[in-house]
Amino acid sequence: MERRELDYVVLNQGYVSVNGRELEHEASGNALLTELYRNHIADWPKFFKMDTLSKAGFVASELLIKELGEHRLGSEEFAQGRAIVLFGATASLCADRNYQETIQDKDNYYPSPALFVYTLPNIVTGEIAIRNHWRGETSFYVTEAPDAAQMAFHLACAFQDQVTDSILAGWVDSSRNDDFQAFMTVVLREDAADTGWIEGQLKRMINILNNK
């Protein structure tokens, strides 16, 4: 059967592309995320509160949704059936470290909820769900490196619930503040039966991410 290719976004500290088209940019590291936000998103100031993991995941998801042309706000189209399944290696360790530094000083001790909320890796899935009003399944799996077969398996499992129609899926990782890698795609229920095909599509994206 002739199939369309899955749409995807690949992003790291010095590179960003949508369906293979590289987006122009000047900045790199954390500043790249801010530049992408200002040029392509700009209407979600909560972005500035986020940790790097959430920023990277959020920006990748926004670029992808834009490419897909999905209606977002005011639309209940995906409210129940859109799941988010992300994978990463270092979870929230980067935010954990940043947070730890803010509670180091005994004389000026204040554990800020605005900071410690990000010391969980699945907050990135929450940020994306909140932005889009999606109320489906959200999960974040911690695994050593992006593995297309493993990811395809978990996506197939997520479709078992009979509620999920589509999944925002991908890899998002940030081991240090100026260092992040992400790719993101949307997999539909009709694609789900052919796990091998999904695995092949993910493999392609992983290869691009690994070579950039």
Add this chain to the structure above:
Amino acid sequence: MQDRSVLITGCGIVSAIGQDCGQVLDSLLKVRTGVGPLKYLKTGHTEFPVGEVKLSDEEMERLMGIAPGTPTTRTALMGMIALHEALGKAGLSRDELKECGFVNGTTVGGMDKSEQYYLDFIENDTRNAYIGTHDCGSCSEMIADRFGRFKMITTISTACSSAANAIEMAADMIRLGEADIVVAGGSECITKFHLNGFNSLMILDHSQCRPFDAERAGLNLGEGAAFVVLEEAGHAAARNAKALARLSGYGNACDAFHQTASSPDGEGAYLAMTKALKESGLKPGDIDYVNAHGTGTPNNDESESQAMMRVFGKDLPPVSSTKSMTGHTTSASGAIETVICILALRNGFIPVNYAFEHPMEKGIVPNMDLHKGCRLRHVLCNSFGFGGNDSSLVISAVE
């Protein structure tokens, strides 16, 4: 749920208002709060009233016959006490557990001992055994392994909806034919970690909490454990197990509003209650009592009020938050309140919302009368977690 309906054939509880079902029932009927000055947790924050289980770790160890010095945690000890009662009520032998699943809800896990021994972990090797008891899964295993070898053990950590979600997962397993009996619930002790965390969110009341009151100022942290034995109806009949109640529906929904707070219109809560009702095949008018999440925080009680008014309209059944007596037992609360609902169903009364005085604007007015001798058919039990991870259970009387 027609094919493999889910009965509750055992339950056990330990909380600030009692260390078994009988004591908890007595406290509910006498409207006696378990919230009071802090006694067992070692912290400088003695200004906060809490709902502690009135036993030291050593006393719990003695109750469970655990040799002094055996590495364990308060979460595990409370869990053992509640599981012991639940298995006893269900009449399950050690041998039968080989065919049973065990699903435990906890988020704090063994944090209590990590706080006590953290400096030892860094400076010497005297307390290393407690590194292994830190994580949530190890607490579940300590609780379960005390009584035998369960077929499977798993842990759910979705903060304050953990135990309700554990019960939902257990029911799913029974309905899908993966098991005939799954014991589910939750256990959580008070620690400095989450007392301080809730304090920094400024959601702790400095006096007795007042759920749904216009002057409510936050929650009182509680602790405890509870488990229910969920059993497929045919299996229960075959072994002549007595059903205490039926789990006739359940729902879980995500609010997708904020990382920690609930939405003002209670969308997630509304969805969870609606799903649970739909699955039970009942109408809102069939519900005779709602055990609310009712933490006493300004945000929750407003949001939950809105959601309940949306679900029930003008025919709101009596509602109460028993957290006014137990404190907020966080990850265990869904199971503790499920057991309280079973006690209400079986003993024909409606738990009182302790310490309520002033109705809030656009809020619900909670139940303040025990209605002793009333006949409850179906009750709804709400558990809402951080960030609007919301769950609702419908528990029904059995003939």
